[in-house]
């Protein structure tokens with residue numbers, strides 16, 4: 001009879017960020033880690049842990065039941081976890097950082113790289129370091145959908161704004177404001193109504209428009225709090241700004257976030273390409289539980 005037993009192991013990790021949206025990367029090619037929500041919270045804690053907005057567990061699709069169930073031909077799966085321990089379906093900056101990690105660590109060659117997520121498979125592009133935008137990584141984000149509900153409202157303190165619901169593989173409520181300071185202290189969650197619009201929570205973007213193709217935003221991420229950048233959020237903001245306009249050819253947008261600048265190309269068919277900095281800044285080991293079979 002075989003038993004699944006857990007033992008403590010010294011697990012390698014890397015720390016990286018995309019426009020200061022920061023992540024702990026746990027390479028787990030054979031899917032051995034038993035990563036609990038409590039482990040994630042502990043590792044992401046900025047005082048008692050390594051500190052991050054989330055965790056990217058890099059696992060080979062063939063080794064992971066969740067990834068294999070998606071029936072993808074991609075080699076790698078991004079198991080994304082928010083800092084509160086919840087699982088996330090999509091993360092634009094996370095994908096760019098994971099792609100940078102896979103290339104920098106020699107697990108994949110530079111160039112096009114397909115990675116599976118809970119929201120489907122996404123193509124990334126990691127240039128060689130000698131290319132023009134050295135550290136910048138691109139991800140094809142797919143086409144946003146705007147399925148409603150169409151009467152969402154976001155409130156902070158006494159202020160209320162109408163919001164646009166955008167799905168980028170994860171849910172966003174986008175609010176246009178005159179001044180980003182109106183969002184106040186975004187460490188507490190804005191109130192979103194109707195209360196049942198997002199039973200699993202929502203990420204809220206507060207957006208100002210410098211010019212029609214140059215936006216700035218602050219974000220409160222579901223499962224995290226205020227972060228310095230959000231890739232799906234930047235795309236959601238562009239989608240909301242574009243809503244109802246007619247697209248011809250590819251248009252280019254710049255989105256400024258507290259942690260840096262992201263660039264978004266919107267193709268005529270509405271699909272989006274997200275580009276920006278993605279860096280690995282540290283490596284180490286951390287003690288975690290892994291599964292093994294005995295008997």
Ligand SMILES: N[C@@H](CCC[C@H](N)C(=O)O)C(=O)O
Nearest residue numbers: 091092093170222230231232
């Ligand atoms: N930072 C991410 C989005 C992460 C997921 C979000 N917290 C959720 O729960 O959906 C990005 O860069 O897109």
